[in-house]
Amino acid sequence: xxxxxxxxxxxxxxxxxxxxxxxxxxxxxxxxxxxxxxxxxxxxxxxxxxxxxxxxxxxxxxxxxxxxxxxxxxxxxxxxxxxxxxxxxxxxxxxxxxxxxxxxxxxxxxxxxxxxxxxxxxxxxxxxxxxxxxxxxxxxxxxxx
Numbered sequence: 001x002x003x004x005x006x007x008x009x010x011x012x013x014x015x016x017x018x019x020x021x022x023x024x025x026x027x028x029x030x031x032x033x034x035x036x037x038x039x040x041x042x043x044x045x046x047x048x049x050x051x052x053x054x055x056x057x058x059x060x061x062x063x064x065x066x067x068x069x070x071x072x073x074x075x076x077x078x079x080x081x082x083x084x085x086x087x088x089x090x091x092x093x094x095x096x097x098x099x100x101x102x103x104x105x106x107x108x109x110x111x112x113x114x115x116x117x118x119x120x121x122x123x124x125x126x127x128x129x130x131x132x133x134x135x136x137x138x139x140x141x142x143x144x145x
Contacts, residue, residue, distance in 0.1 A: 010037030010068035027058035062088030066110035076104035
């Protein structure tokens with residue numbers, strides 16, 4: 001079991017210019033692997049898009065995108081996503097549409113709503129395969145009279 005830790009988001013750091021460094025939250029596409037992203041610590045100064053946006057913001061256009069995140073709830077690292085709808089420049093507010101996160105250590109893609117059972121990508125997949133193998137073996141064993 002891992003220790004409880006903080007959360008972080010997929011993003012990038014901009015330390016250019018005369019001002020303070022800022023973390024920018026990356027706008028992910030549907031199907032992008034969350035666990036392969038570059039994570040920046042979650043803090044109050046992370047930028048999604050402020051009003052018309054800063055020069056390195058990826059969230060200034062109207063429409064939807066995904067925020068990738070990871071967290072540790074004491075059982076291990078989990079990956080997830082949140083789908084946001086941006087209203088566009090001037091106010092540039094957003095609305096949370098939906099979100100999801102996976103089991104500990106499970107790789108998650110942006111927009112994914114079910115565990116990957118088609119391959120043995122997760123512990124859930126391994127458990128499902130073990131149960132199936134166990135049932136198959138029981139059927140093949142000769143029955144005692």
